[in-house]
Amino acid sequence: MANVTLRNVRKTYPGGFEAIKGVDVDVGDGQFCVLVGPSGCGKSTLLRMVAGLETITGGEIDIGGRIVNQIEPADRDIAMVFQNYALYPHMSVFNNMAYGLRNRGMKEDEVKSRVDEAARVLELTSMLERKPRQLSGGQRQRVAMGRAIVRQPKVFLFDEPLSNLDAKLRIAMRVEIRKLQRRLNTTSIYVTHDQLEAMTLADILVVMNGGQVEQVGNPLAIYEKPATTFVASFIGAPPMNLMSTRPDEIKSQLGTSAGEAILGIRPEDFVITDQTPAGGVALPLTVEAIERVGAETFIYGSREQEEQRIAATPGELPPGEIIVRIPGTEAPAIGAKIRVAAVRAKLHLFSADGRTRIEA
Amino acid sequence: MVEEEGFRRYVAHIILWIGIAIVAFPVYIAIVASSQDNALIANGQMSLLPGGHFFETYYQTIFVGTSGSTREPVGNMMLNSLVMALLIAVGKIAISIISAYAIVYFRFPFRMPIFWIIFITLMLPVEVRIYPTYKIVADLHMLDSYAGLSLPLIASATATLLFRQFFMTVPDELLEASRIDGAGPFRFFWDTLLPLSRTNMAALFVILFILGWNQYLWPLLITTRDDMQTIQIGIRKMITTTDALTEWPVVMATAVLAMLPPVFVVVVMQKLFVRGLVETEK
Numbered sequence: 001m002a003n004v005t006l007r008n009v010r011k012t013y014p015g016g017f018e019a020i021k022g023v024d025v026d027v028g029d030g031q032f033c034v035l036v037g038p039s040g041c042g043k044s045t046l047l048r049m050v051a052g053l054e055t056i057t058g059g060e061i062d063i064g065g066r067i068v069n070q071i072e073p074a075d076r077d078i079a080m081v082f083q084n085y086a087l088y089p090h091m092s093v094f095n096n097m098a099y100g101l102r103n104r105g106m107k108e109d110e111v112k113s114r115v116d117e118a119a120r121v122l123e124l125t126s127m128l129e130r131k132p133r134q135l136s137g138g139q140r141q142r143v144a145m146g147r148a149i150v151r152q153p154k155v156f157l158f159d160e161p162l163s164n165l166d167a168k169l170r171i172a173m174r175v176e177i178r179k180l181q182r183r184l185n186t187t188s189i190y191v192t193h194d195q196l197e198a199m200t201l202a203d204i205l206v207v208m209n210g211g212q213v214e215q216v217g218n219p220l221a222i223y224e225k226p227a228t229t230f231v232a233s234f235i236g237a238p239p240m241n242l243m244s245t246r247p248d249e250i251k252s253q254l255g256t257s258a259g260e261a262i263l264g265i266r267p268e269d270f271v272i273t274d275q276t277p278a279g280g281v282a283l284p285l286t287v288e289a290i291e292r293v294g295a296e297t298f299i300y301g302s303r304e305q306e307e308q309r310i311a312a313t314p315g316e317l318p319p320g321e322i323i324v325r326i327p328g329t330e331a332p333a334i335g336a337k338i339r340v341a342a343v344r345a346k347l348h349l350f351s352a353d354g355r356t357r358i359e360a
Numbered sequence: 361m362v363e364e365e366g367f368r369r370y371v372a373h374i375i376l377w378i379g380i381a382i383v384a385f386p387v388y389i390a391i392v393a394s395s396q397d398n399a400l401i402a403n404g405q406m407s408l409l410p411g412g413h414f415f416e417t418y419y420q421t422i423f424v425g426t427s428g429s430t431r432e433p434v435g436n437m438m439l440n441s442l443v444m445a446l447l448i449a450v451g452k453i454a455i456s457i458i459s460a461y462a463i464v465y466f467r468f469p470f471r472m473p474i475f476w477i478i479f480i481t482l483m484l485p486v487e488v489r490i491y492p493t494y495k496i497v498a499d500l501h502m503l504d505s506y507a508g509l510s511l512p513l514i515a516s517a518t519a520t521l522l523f524r525q526f527f528m529t530v531p532d533e534l535l536e537a538s539r540i541d542g543a544g545p546f547r548f549f550w551d552t553l554l555p556l557s558r559t560n561m562a563a564l565f566v567i568l569f570i571l572g573w574n575q576y577l578w579p580l581l582i583t584t585r586d587d588m589q590t591i592q593i594g595i596r597k598m599i600t601t602t603d604a605l606t607e608w609p610v611v612m613a614t615a616v617l618a619m620l621p622p623v624f625v626v627v628v629m630q631k632l633f634v635r636g637l638v639e640t641e642k
Contacts, residue, residue, distance in 0.1 A: 074540060
């Protein structure tokens with residue numbers, strides 16, 4: 001049980017490349033913190049710095065009231081689950097879980113009772129004598145989890161633990177991890193590039209980009225009030241529609257003067273209507289593609305006006321394209337001209353560089 | 361494999377049988393000759409069927425030796441060869457796995473230059489550096505000793521390279537997991553890397569044992585005493601006789617005996633050997 005506090009943590013590689021540019025995060029006792037971001041944003045590096053596998057070139061990492069910058073991984077009282085599980089291929093499941101305990105000089109009967117307990121929780125009891133290669137991906141994943149929980153560490157670290165599993169298993173394991181973490185009430189830091197995983201698991205979500213933290217907070221709060229256009233387009237699928245807007249448009253439609261700005265509207269916040277809600281916006285669209293996924297339908301449309309969106313973030317649509325999400329399967333025909341609108345409360349406004357949110 | 365039918369299949373088999381005959385016939389001759397009477401062979405009247413002196417000849421070869429050129433029993437020579445081959449194989453594996461571990465897993469000054477120095481010794485086998493090597497071994501008073509026979513052949517770039525390549529395929533996460541599990545460099549090597557290298561070590565052992573067993577030039581140079589000579593040298597000495605008849609049955613028996621240990625090692629370790637070459641347990 002421990003808090004994990006990162007204070008202005010930096011990582012500069014010998015070549016001068018700055019992978020982590022000053023990160024401050026505070027994870028409370030028993031909380032589940034998820035680091036999310038596109039590949040190369042430094043989230044894994046940050047996790048490995050907490051684990052002690054990467055050196056810290058600036059700032060402090062505090063685990064349970066102890067600065068761990070100079071402490072070996074084994075002495076930090078953490079346990080890590082790796083993306084490829086990193087099970088010892090030549091050891092049985094039992095020995096894989098027992099190895100770290102034995103290295104700490106724990107008595108054999110205590111080792112056995114802890115491993116048996118972990119195996120029971122993870123439903124691995126019948127597989128204790130097998131080798132990792134005789135297990136399926138999901139089972140290996142559970143052994144990796146077991147290796148972490150037998151240690152009863154202060155902090156669990158997860159490095160994209162589900163990305164090697166197929167989609168169905170991933171959802172099942174996601175729920176398992178969350179249940180396990182709740183029951184053990186162990187502070188956890190979890191790295192993923194999957195925003196859905198991030199949203200569903202996190203108590204605190206840390207959105208990272210280019211070695212910096214873009215936004216920290218409750219996942220829903222981040223979803224509802226993204227701080228930057230990067231967060232806006234990264235969190236939520238399909239991504240938020242972002243369009244550059246001229247000052248006079250903002251003035252006339254929204255009644256605020258913000259200069260050049262970027263307007264963001266989530267696909268699900270549009271409705272197909274001929275009316276324009278007071279204070280809201282309306283866009284005429286030509287339907288270009290329809291995706292029906294059962295419960296909902298995505299409409300890809302292009303705007304008729306010659307509007308250029310600012311291309312600043314990944315996962316973004318080509319300029320002028322808008323995604324609209326409507327419930328059910330009723331959809332206009334391709335090529336049809338429709339009009340969509342969003343109410344005032346569902347509009348997000350960002351500064352022209354996308355770095356700050358404008359609260360209207 | 362492509363299924364061949366009828367005629368073509370027979371042709372293939374006939375070719376294979378011809379090949380086997382070419383390889384196996386000299387071995388057969390050696391075995392037959394070792395069971396014949398020496399006078400008969402010397403007369404050029406050797407039969408192609410086994411003679412009646414088989415057990416007698418082998419007993420003499422193993423426990424007594426020839427009556428002429430080298431009086432050392434072949435049993436003793438085989439022991440010398442065995443010790444030398446085992447020392448070379450085990451020594452090479454031990455040294456090269458440790459040096460590969462250092463090169464792959466530790467960051468120390470001049471790591472790459474040291475690796476390249478090891479690498480270029482590939483171009484300098486014993487035959488090339490025979491004079492300086494002899495001088496060093498002689499100065500260290502290691503002539504006519506097992507140390508002198510094996511040490512100069514132990515340092516090996518090939519085995520180091522093989523282990524280096526293997527270690528580089530071991531995922532880094534295993535090392536990191538070990539570190540988090542509280543295993544230091546020695547424990548990681550002993551508990552994880554060595555067990556993973558098992559098949560590689562077995563494959564290398566087969567190759568190196570045969571290499572060591574077949575050494576000729578180096579033992580010829582540094583052993584002068586009869587009781588230190590290896591079986592390969594022994595055969596050579598048995599054939600060269602100045603004023604007596606070469607004892608061909610004994611020579612042939614010795615040749616047959618010299619073939620047995622490598623065959624034994626290959627047969628016993630074949631499974632591990634193939635696995636070591638084609639797959640890794642990861």
